[in-house]
Amino acid sequence: MSAFTGGMMKLGTYGRAALVLGGAIAAFGAAAQTGNSAAPLNLPTTNNVQIFGQDNGSVRKATAIVNGDVITATDVDQRLALIVLANGGRVPEAELQVLRAQVLRNLVDEALQIQAAAASDIKVEQSEIDRYFEQYAKNFKQTPKTFAEYLRARGSSDRSIKRQIHGEIAWSRLLNRKIEPFVAVGEEEVKSVIDRLNAAKGTQEYRIGEIFVASTPETANEARANLARIVDQVRQGASFVAYARQFSEASTAAVGGDLGWVRAEQLPEPLSEAARVLRVGQVSDPIPVQGGFSVISVQDTRQVLTADPRDATLSLKQMSINFPKGATREQVEPKLLELARTSQSMGGCGRAEEAGARIGAEVVSNDQTRVRDLPPALQEMLLKLDIGQATNPFGSVDEGVRVLVLCGRDDPEATSGPSFEQVYAQLEEERVNRRARRYLRDLRRDAVVDYR
Structure with a gap:
């Protein structure tokens, strides 16, 4: 093993976020087994096997009906399997029910997002979804067919991932039509940020990942407890990016919770305080913020406008x-x-x-x-x-x-700092993110969801 070996996998626009499986997808396939694998079970040797009760594994009861769209237990199981896979299969049994409930909530939100996009005549072609899925497979050095087989062998499916791709594209296009045109960022605001950055040359900057969960006063305890469980899993080696991808209610969920490079002063005060004391690779406890709770991870640090x-x-x-x-x-x-x-x-x-x-x-x-x-x-x-x-x-x-x-x-050259366009885009994304959360809350409020 050489110290020079290694590297990072680069994913596409949606692919960078869609399937960060925490190294779980590694060696693929296994040798076929021969002989009668059921022999040690001492099963009946005749065809007269009497079955007690009725069970048809191909028929699953609905777990939720969202404005008429059915979410089955199979849908939940297959999405949950992605999380288990992202954690290398190491999810305590006691956590699975909590994760299952959160996955169901995510699937309900995903259905609402797809429905809202469809109501606005936003279409996502199957060919687009297939192209993104093909790119994911290439990133894992597999074909779409072998990647789908791999997922099915581990309790998930290509259908589950393609549904998630559909939801992300549809929601992104809906925000682009319904929210982004009405978000205003002034030229003076951008110049003010750039001036502050120049004044802060040499100060610390952080690469932050965030998982945000919305809550009301009535659901605050539950939201905090769910985030605390996620923190425990990440501290034990689970993928922060995978959890952000599945559970974060911020728009950055689509990129694994990545907030990019920010100074502590750019973050809300509670998050700013946490960023300053965390070391690279550490994860915060759940932090109360406006509208819910956040967990942040400091992924890297550098000095503003200074060569690293x-x-x-x-x-x-x-x-x-x-x-x-x-x-x-x-x-x-x-x-x-x-x-x-x-x-x-x-x-x-x-x-x-x-x-x-x-x-x-x-x-x-x-x-x-x-x-x-x-x-x-x-x-x-x-x-x-x-x-x-x-x-x-x-x-x-x-x-x-x-x-x-x-x-x-x-040695690297000193950076000239973010451009006007980069600062503008960051400010715009923050405002779109806030409005998107409110929009999704409105969709939940008006939805007819029948849990079974």
Whole structure:
């Protein structure tokens, strides 16, 4: 395993949000099993098997009827399976019923959004939905057919995801027609924000993810408790993006809750206070905000209008040594000391191959490594090195130990800050988001929903 391997999957406009499955979609498929797999069950061997009671698995009772549109238990199960998949299958049984109730609410909202769009003569063609689904499959290095088979094997379906795609496109187009044309952002407002950014040069900026759940005074306790359960799951390793995608009632749910880069001062005061104290990767407790509760995650930090050293591009050489299976730390200690001494005294990158051959180390080069793409511990070490110096050895006896030698560094240029258009778009999105939440509340209020 090389320190240079890895990378990030880039999704499309809707795809970036639609299926962040938290690494759950990995190795695909399994070997076919042979023989009689039912033999250990000691089942009857004749065809005269008597069935007690009636059960037809293909017929499911309606879970809710939303203005005449039916949401079945199958719909809930398949959408819930996506959340379980996003958490690597690790969802406690006690949480499933809570998640199931939230999924049902989300499906009701999704039905209302699709209905409202249809009432405004907004059409989403099946061919569009299929194109987005095909893109998702490509992002996971699968065809639409194999991706659909994968989902079905895990209790979900391509139909469930396509329904979600339909809802997102329809709602986006409805907001574009009903709300965005009536949201006004003044030129002076934009200039004021830009002036404040310039004045704040060098101050901290945060990449924030948010999950927002609306509530009334009557539902506040329930909303807070539901968010607290989500926080617990995320802190145990579940995907924040996947939960934001399924449960957040903000418009940023479509992009996994991503608020983009913001200064603390741009956030509502309760969220601003949380952002300042959270470290990168941490998630807040539920925070009361206007209209409900929010949970935020600090995904990254940087300084406003200042070059970030982590955006530097490094030229590196890696020297690595692998050990026999079962070797102990005591057995490999001499080799580790030799690797450390050699890398520190060999005189820089020019002699790395020669030194590696002398001690039996493999040498690999990479001239396009961004500091930001490395693990945090390595970022810190490399940013302190001068050209020609090497890191301390790192890794493990089982997977190999390596050092990185810094051969060159291209430092980033200071950013000029957001453009007028970028600031305008952010202000507009915030106002559209607020109006969209009110619009959805109105749809819920006027809907006829029959729960079964």
